[in-house]
Amino acid sequence: xxxxxxxxxxxxxxxxxxxxxxxxxxxxxxxxxxxxxxxxxxxxxxxxxxxxxxxxxxxxxxxxxxxxxxxxxxxxxxxxxxxxxxxxxxxxxxxxxxxxxxxxxxxxxxxxxxxxxxxxxxxxxxxxxxxxxxxxxxxxxxxxxxxxxxxxxxxxxxxxxxxxxxxxxxxxxxxxxxxxxxxxxxxxxxxxxxxxxxxxxxxxxxxxxxxxxxxxxxxxxxxxxxxxxxxxxxxxxxxxxxxxxxxxxxxxxxxxxxxxxxxxxxxxxxxxxxxxxxxxxxxxxxxxxxxxxxxxxxxxxxxxxxxxxxxxxxxxxxxxxxxxxxxxxxxxxxxxxxxxxxxxxxxxxxxxxxxxxxxxxxxxxxxxxxx
Amino acid sequence: xxxxxxxxxxxxxxxxxxxxxxxxxxxxxxxxxxxxxxxxxxxxxxxxxxxxxxxxxxxxxxxxxxxxxxxxxxxxxxxxxxxxxxxxxxxxxxxxxxxxxxxxxxxxxxxxxxxxxxxxxxxxxxxxxxxxxxxxxxxxxxxxxxxxxxxxxxxxxxxxxxxxxxxxxxxxxxxxxxxxxxxxxxxxxxxxxxxxxxxxxxxxxxxxxxxxxxxxxxxxxxxxxxxxxxxxxxxxxxxxxxxxxxxxxxxxxxxxxxxxxxxxxxxxxxxxxxxxxxxxxxxxxxxxxxxxxxxxxxxxxxxxxxxxxxxxxxxxxxxxxxxxxxxxxxxxxxxxxxxxxxxxxxxxxxxxxxxxxxxxxxxxxxxxxxx
Numbered sequence: 001x002x003x004x005x006x007x008x009x010x011x012x013x014x015x016x017x018x019x020x021x022x023x024x025x026x027x028x029x030x031x032x033x034x035x036x037x038x039x040x041x042x043x044x045x046x047x048x049x050x051x052x053x054x055x056x057x058x059x060x061x062x063x064x065x066x067x068x069x070x071x072x073x074x075x076x077x078x079x080x081x082x083x084x085x086x087x088x089x090x091x092x093x094x095x096x097x098x099x100x101x102x103x104x105x106x107x108x109x110x111x112x113x114x115x116x117x118x119x120x121x122x123x124x125x126x127x128x129x130x131x132x133x134x135x136x137x138x139x140x141x142x143x144x145x146x147x148x149x150x151x152x153x154x155x156x157x158x159x160x161x162x163x164x165x166x167x168x169x170x171x172x173x174x175x176x177x178x179x180x181x182x183x184x185x186x187x188x189x190x191x192x193x194x195x196x197x198x199x200x201x202x203x204x205x206x207x208x209x210x211x212x213x214x215x216x217x218x219x220x221x222x223x224x225x226x227x228x229x230x231x232x233x234x235x236x237x238x239x240x241x242x243x244x245x246x247x248x249x250x251x252x253x254x255x256x257x258x259x260x261x262x263x264x265x266x267x268x269x270x271x272x273x274x275x276x277x278x279x280x281x282x283x284x285x286x287x288x289x290x291x292x293x294x295x296x297x298x299x300x301x302x303x304x305x306x307x308x309x310x311x312x313x314x315x316x317x318x319x320x321x322x323x324x325x326x327x328x329x330x331x332x333x334x335x336x337x338x339x340x341x342x343x344x345x346x347x348x349x350x351x352x353x354x355x356x357x358x359x360x361x362x363x364x365x366x367x368x369x370x371x
Numbered sequence: 372x373x374x375x376x377x378x379x380x381x382x383x384x385x386x387x388x389x390x391x392x393x394x395x396x397x398x399x400x401x402x403x404x405x406x407x408x409x410x411x412x413x414x415x416x417x418x419x420x421x422x423x424x425x426x427x428x429x430x431x432x433x434x435x436x437x438x439x440x441x442x443x444x445x446x447x448x449x450x451x452x453x454x455x456x457x458x459x460x461x462x463x464x465x466x467x468x469x470x471x472x473x474x475x476x477x478x479x480x481x482x483x484x485x486x487x488x489x490x491x492x493x494x495x496x497x498x499x500x501x502x503x504x505x506x507x508x509x510x511x512x513x514x515x516x517x518x519x520x521x522x523x524x525x526x527x528x529x530x531x532x533x534x535x536x537x538x539x540x541x542x543x544x545x546x547x548x549x550x551x552x553x554x555x556x557x558x559x560x561x562x563x564x565x566x567x568x569x570x571x572x573x574x575x576x577x578x579x580x581x582x583x584x585x586x587x588x589x590x591x592x593x594x595x596x597x598x599x600x601x602x603x604x605x606x607x608x609x610x611x612x613x614x615x616x617x618x619x620x621x622x623x624x625x626x627x628x629x630x631x632x633x634x635x636x637x638x639x640x641x642x643x644x645x646x647x648x649x650x651x652x653x654x655x656x657x658x659x660x661x662x663x664x665x666x667x668x669x670x671x672x673x674x675x676x677x678x679x680x681x682x683x684x685x686x687x688x689x690x691x692x693x694x695x696x697x698x699x700x701x702x703x704x705x706x707x708x709x710x711x712x713x714x715x716x717x718x719x720x721x722x723x724x725x726x727x728x729x730x731x732x733x734x735x736x737x738x739x740x741x742x
Binding site for chain 2: 001002003170171172189190191197198199200201202203204206207221222223225227228230231232233234235236266267268337338339341342361363364365367368370371
């Protein structure tokens, strides 16, 4: 298939596989798509190791990274950033989370220093270190999932011949992204997993396409099979940016407990909630959301306070759920879009990529015969 | 174009035009689509006159009606249905609505007996009278927008050779509709205007198609141009059920004030709110919603109490807005989907129909060349 995205990148299928698992990224690229690693999940040395491993697998084929690069960084002395942020969280919020974990009997088995990782992710030094690692590798694309990319990121991308991409959830944001000089827009509809706006892919995609001029647009949100890919192309997209579907791949690193939950649920079982990151993000609905929505529960705090408040709790819930803990399984959740309702089991990521491309081509051919 | 819907109905374009304006219904049918009148907007004698007029215009071409037929009717003596429902509305709710209208200076110029119309719409005698009128005319399709059609409606449709259609907003509802014997399912995504669920068209349509077997499925929600129509067909739909787009037609009977508001707003300016009917319904966001969402405002009541509470208020707001009243213009709203952001002006309904069909065919041909 030939689209503006396949011409820009040289890939065979205009399918981006966005995931935090290096094995998914490599499998999608090697199947003829374009793998993109969620790099914010890693410390700089981890990211370096993961990108090195990916490059050994893809042997020159293109792949990219996705980072959460704020247009402006949090104010304050970076040395005590965590302390200053922690001081802004009301005691009642800490008590609510502690009590919630107690009532579900979640054991205190934190295996990682979540607060330090969090600080790295929001401090200028932390994000710059990840960017440095990314640009030391043979990436073909760098995407920013957190608004308009800052000017130095765009400049670095242009200098290195790396495609700079940015997600957009509303038409009014497209103009700023284009003015910032991005090479690729990703129109992400409300049905997507993770941080989303309120406008559906069906409406948002043509709106962004009409504003983008010659800049290619990928559609994101609600795309997990070949029919949905064909629909995205019909809307004017040059390809699809898929995140959730890879959570149904063997290669995805999510624990078996949450992957099993995903296979069981329907498209009506997600919720767009600010209770995890402080910004509305679509995720699997669980007892966690029931607890936060109960009368008398505190209101979620804004980003970056809410993830600082809840980060360790989620580490404990994930650990306990992975070990089969009953209370943790009730709370367990992860970011996923409405396409989760179509998961019927786990498949290899390469098979997902190829099947999507084949079904898309077949659907387009079938539509042509209906004319 | 040939689809299961064009074969079922004999129309040229698989485009349904759903609207309360007889002139829109006739124009869509005469342009090669399929007009469907929102019959619940009318008293029986009015409906009889409107259907007679439509038939004079379409001269044998197919059209249909859409009704709100509850699977079960509200309990209680029909003679004092309004009184018994009114008694269930807390005094604080009446006071809130009165105060709201006072603060915006809305004059008390009710031109219609809203309460009596409301009673007709929810009483068994009222709905049966509308059904009797519909079946006395040469309708080709009857759709129920309020859940599963009752058995006698399905039986009446089958006996008269009238296609029975039903809207569905979640996969779990499809099985009940199919078991009830409907001939056509309409998968309506969250981006649609009016009563909607939470699942987007991109996700819902293939889910319903996969459950529907040989029963054709139309996609609804987010469809106002040929690209979106092509996308709906790519998702497996046999055609599109469009509602909002006709609000940008010359023929639509909405007042000029609300039509002007529609042309001005973006896709981010709708809200799925229960404040008008008691069930979540997508509509243009206005000062009305700000008032209901303010801390201290009462919680909306369930259907049918909320429309009984607010029906007269909306009659007053619409009348005053049509006369250019400033406070009324701030409150003014109507049911509309996220596609409202694409309205750039008013066009003839026939032009909307033909342009959508032509652009859809062109888009499909273009996709075929990309293979």
